[in-house]
Structures are given as C-alpha cells and as structure tokens.
Amino acid sequence: MGLTCFDVMVSPEVQNTIHPEESVAKAFNIIKRSRARFLPVVDHDGKYVGVFTAPTLLKLILPKAALIGLSHSRVPLSSLGFMSLSEEDFNARLQQLKHEKVGDNLSNPDNIPVTAPETPVMEGIFLIHQYKRHVILVDPKTNRFVGTMSANSLLDHVLAQPEETENANSE
Numbered sequence: 001m002g003l004t005c006f007d008v009m010v011s012p013e014v015q016n017t018i019h020p021e022e023s024v025a026k027a028f029n030i031i032k033r034s035r036a037r038f039l040p041v042v043d044h045d046g047k048y049v050g051v052f053t054a055p056t057l058l059k060l061i062l063p064k065a066a067l068i069g070l071s072h073s074r075v076p077l078s079s080l081g082f083m084s085l086s087e088e089d090f091n092a093r094l095q096q097l098k099h100e101k102v103g104d105n106l107s108n109p110d111n112i113p114v115t116a117p118e119t120p121v122m123e124g125i126f127l128i129h130q131y132k133r134h135v136i137l138v139d140p141k142t143n144r145f146v147g148t149m150s151a152n153s154l155l156d157h158v159l160a161q162p163e164e165t166e167n168a169n170s171e
C-alpha cells in the first residue's frame with residue numbers, strides 16, 4: 001500500500017489546537033508563541049469544528065473602517081494612510097478580543113481542505129496545491145480531528161528517509 005496522508009501528518013500531540021469557546025486573545029497567544037499560521041478548532045471530545053487562522057486574527061485587529069468595501073475590490077494602501085495603530089491602541093484591541101470567541105470567527109469551510117487520514121498522499125499533495133494551505137485530517141466515521149498534512153510535514157517525511165538510508169549504508 002502507498003503512503004497515506006496519515007503517514008506524513010503532524011499529529012495532534014504536536015499540532016496546536018483550540019476549543020471554539022476560547023477567546024481570540026488566547027488564540028493570538030498560541031499563534032504568537034508557536035508561530036503557527038492556523039489552529040484547528042476541536043470540541044472537548046476531539047471533534048473537528050473548523051479552523052482559526054492568523055489572517056483571520058489580523059482581520060480582527062484591523063479597524064472596521066479598513067475593511068469597508070474590501071470584499072468587492074482591493075483597497076489602495078494610500079487610502080488607509082489616515083489610520084495608525086500605536087502600541088497602546090494595539091493592546092486595547094487585544095483586550096477587546098478577550099470577548100470574541102474563536103468559534104464565532106472560523107475560516108470559511110469552503111476554503112479549508114478536509115480529508116480522511118487514509119487518503120493517498122498524492123491526493124493530499126493535490127489538495128495542498130489546489131488550496132495553497134494545509135489539509136485537515138478528520139476521521140470520517142467519528143468526525144474526530146486526527147492531524148494535519150502540510151507541505152512541510154510531507155517534506156520532513158520525504159527528506160528524512162534518504163539521510164537515514166545514507167547513514168545506514170555508511171556504517
């Protein structure tokens with residue numbers, strides 16, 4: 001049998017996750033500490049709920065006025081020149097995010113590829129290419145979060161093997 005997404009995934013023991021009722025401020029701290037670009041959101045039973053991303057966090061930090069009309073066209077950066085953000089403003093905005101729930105700010109599920117752990121790795125690679133992001137692995141029977149597959153997890157797996165083989169041959 002060929003490689004599956006499960007074979008090259010980042011396990012739940014390594015992958016940071018967050019619960020939907022947690023605050024966006026807590027998500028900010030996890031993202032900041034771990035340098036993650038996303039956090040899978042799981043309930044207390046380990047069931048997959050969605051994904052909270054660093055770009056969503058940035059969107060929540062932006063003043064609402066900066067987002068007006070953004071969904072229809074690109075806003076020229078010059079039109080945002082009237083806005084500034086001092087460190088004090090930034091910290092005040094983070095304080096407000098303590099009242100925002102992660103579960104209320106999930107990424108659009110149409111933009112997040114989800115597949116079963118048994119999916120052939122080539123299909124997982126195609127999903128990464130198509131969506132330009134990680135793939136969430138979810139058990140189709142239980143809807144439990146199993147792990148994530150990313151370009152890095154794939155490369156870590158693939159690149160680790162030749163070195164191990166080289167070392168074994170040189171001994």
